[in-house]
Amino acid sequence: MRDPQRYAPAVLLAVGCLFVSGLRPQQKMAPRTHMNAITIAAPGYATRDTLVSDFERKVAGMSDYVLRFYQRDANDPGFSVYVGYYDYQVQGKTIHSPKNCLPGAGWEQLSTSVQPVVVGDRTYPVNRYLLSNKGQQALVYYWYQGRGRIEANEYRVKYNLLRDAALFGRTEEALVRIVVPLTLPTQQDQVAVARAQAQADTLATQVAAKLIPAVSGALPPAPGA
Numbered sequence: 338m339r340d341p342q343r344y345a346p347a348v349l350l351a352v353g354c355l356f357v358s359g360l361r362p363q364q365k366m367a368p369r370t371h372m373n374a375i376t377i378a379a380p381g382y383a384t385r386d387t388l389v390s391d392f393e394r395k396v397a398g399m400s401d402y403v404l405r406f407y408q409r410d411a412n413d414p415g416f417s418v419y420v421g422y423y424d425y426q427v428q429g430k431t432i433h434s435p436k437n438c439l440p441g442a443g444w445e446q447l448s449t450s451v452q453p454v455v456v457g458d459r460t461y462p463v464n465r466y467l468l469s470n471k472g473q474q475a476l477v478y479y480w481y482q483g484r485g486r487i488e489a490n491e492y493r494v495k496y497n498l499l500r501d502a503a504l505f506g507r508t509e510e511a512l513v514r515i516v517v518p519l520t521l522p523t524q525q526d527q528v529a530v531a532r533a534q535a536q537a538d539t540l541a542t543q544v545a546a547k548l549i550p551a552v553s554g555a556l557p558p559a560p561g562a
Contacts, residue, residue, distance in 0.1 A: 363425040363502060365400075366509035366557045372403040372420045375555050377547040382407040382415065397433060399512075400424040414518035416540060420552055426498065426508040434491060435466065435479050435514060444468040444475070451489050452478060452538070454545045462489040463545055467534065474519040474530075476537040478545050482552050483510030485559025505560040513552055517541050 373386060387404045389397070399421035408415035423432060436449075445468065452465040466477040480487055481494045484501050488494045494510075502508050517537040522529040 362506060363427060363508050364506050365424045366507060367424060368401060368422055368509075368555050368557060370555045372401045372422050372511075372555060373405075375403055375420060375548075375551050377418070377544065377551050379407050379544075381409050383409070397421060398423065398430045399432075414520055416515060416517045416544060418544065418548060419514040419516075420511055420548075420555075421514075422509070422511045422556070424509050426510065432481065432510060432512045435464075435477060435512075436491075444470045447474070452542065452545075454478075454542055454549065456546050456549050461487045461549060463487075464489045465538075465541075472521075474521060474534075476517045476519060476534065476541055477514060478541045479512065479514040480545075481510055482513050482549070483556055485562065487549060501560065507560055509557060511552060511556060513548060515541050515544050515548070 385406045385408070387406060389402060389404060394402070401422040401424070402420060404417065404419045406415060406417045421432070423430070426432065436446075447467040447469050448465075449467070450465045451462045453460045454463050455461075461480070463478050463480040466479070468475050468477060480489050482488075484497070484505075484507060486497060488497065498508055498510070517540055519533045519537050521533055
């Protein structure tokens with residue numbers, strides 16, 4: 338017998354499309370603050386904001402964003418934070434998953450998992466993505482945040498998007514991403530590589546725990562809040 342759960346995502350998307358097709362138009366929800374006003378405490382790090390080209394912004398479709406690099410000195414790879422905000426989403430203007438974008442830029446996936454991030458008395462799931470490109474490695478944490486939710490699962494994100502579009506006429510959301518380049522040993526020392534990956538995980542988790550509430554403060558309140 339076929340497992341009906343295999344078809345659940347497709348069924349949910351199909352039903353959601355039927356709900357949305359004849360219902361209310363989507364509201365454009367302005368954020369409470371611009372994305373470049375989002376700040377986190379990072380003692381010892383200098384910051385630099387980078388502009389995304391008009392072409393890249395048009396392709397990505399975000400209505401507001403911040404791309405900020407953190408670095409202690411010239412020899413430190415540091416880390417970067419990206420928050421791309423969409424004031425509404427419709428066909429042709431939706432968030433692009435990093436799982437689709439990064440491999441196209443030449444990065445190869447080494448591993449993927451879900452990482453728990455503790456903020457206060459709550460634990461949130463974020464995607465953990467370890468990548469390689471020409472001998473270099475980078476650790477990526479990313480998640481979707483908006484309308485009172487923080488999600489990692491792509492299917493659940495789509496379901497919630499369609500549900501909220503039908504019930505509230507709201508589809509605003511942010512893609513939040515942290516990238517930590519790894520400083521790898523010159524020799525193939527697996528113990529040292531594992532240590533570098535663990536250090537990157539520690540840093541990314543600490544940054545994510547600060548970033549989640551900072552982004553929440555910039556986004557519109559959840560429906561009904």
